[in-house]
Amino acid sequence: MARIPDKHEHQRRFMELDLKERRAIARAVNRGRAVEKRSHAVFAVGVARRQQRFWRYAWLLGPLIGLVQIPFVELEAALFNLVLGTVILGAMSAYWLWRARQAEAANLAIVEGRRGSSASGDRSKAAPSGHIPGERRPSATSVDDDGEDTDEPPLGPLGRPVKPPKPRRKKRR
Numbered sequence: 001m002a003r004i005p006d007k008h009e010h011q012r013r014f015m016e017l018d019l020k021e022r023r024a025i026a027r028a029v030n031r032g033r034a035v036e037k038r039s040h041a042v043f044a045v046g047v048a049r050r051q052q053r054f055w056r057y058a059w060l061l062g063p064l065i066g067l068v069q070i071p072f073v074e075l076e077a078a079l080f081n082l083v084l085g086t087v088i089l090g091a092m093s094a095y096w097l098w099r100a101r102q103a104e105a106a107n108l109a110i111v112e113g114r115r116g117s118s119a120s121g122d123r124s125k126a127a128p129s130g131h132i133p134g135e136r137r138p139s140a141t142s143v144d145d146d147g148e149d150t151d152e153p154p155l156g157p158l159g160r161p162v163k164p165p166k167p168r169r170k171k172r173r
Helices: 007-014 019-028 038-071 075-114
Strands: none
Touching: 007 019, 007 038, 019 038, 019 075, 038 075
C-alpha cells in the first residue's frame, strides 16, 4: 500500500515531475476524476487535499472585499458587494470543494488498490471480469426472465453452458 506523503515531501516530489505530468494531475483533480497513471494517484490525492484546504475558506474573501470597500464607497454599494461576493464565492467554493473531494476519493481508491477503481474515474462502469475483452463472466447461478434463480448452468458467449473449472491432479515430486 502506498503512503500519502506529508505536505513538504509531497511538494518536493510533485515539483520533480515533468510539467506535462503536473498539468495532467491538476487537470484530473480539477475535473474531479482519477488520474490516468496509477503512480500519479498519490500526487493527485495531495493536490486534491490542498485544493480542499483552499476552497474551504475561499468564500470568506466575499465579505472581506465588501468590508474593505465600506470606507471608500457608499454603505449600500459596499453591502451589495459584500452579499454578492459572498454568494458568488460561496457557490464557487462549494463547487470546487465538491470536485476536489470527488478527485480525492477516486485517487485514494487507486492508491489503496481497491478493486473496481478505474483510471478514468468513472464509477458507473465496472471493470469487466471476463477473460474476453469487453465481456463479463456469468455468475454461478443464472437468473431467468422472471428474476428467479434456476439450476441450469449459465450460458457462455457462444450460447453453450459454462462448466465449472476442475482441479488438476497433484504434481509428481
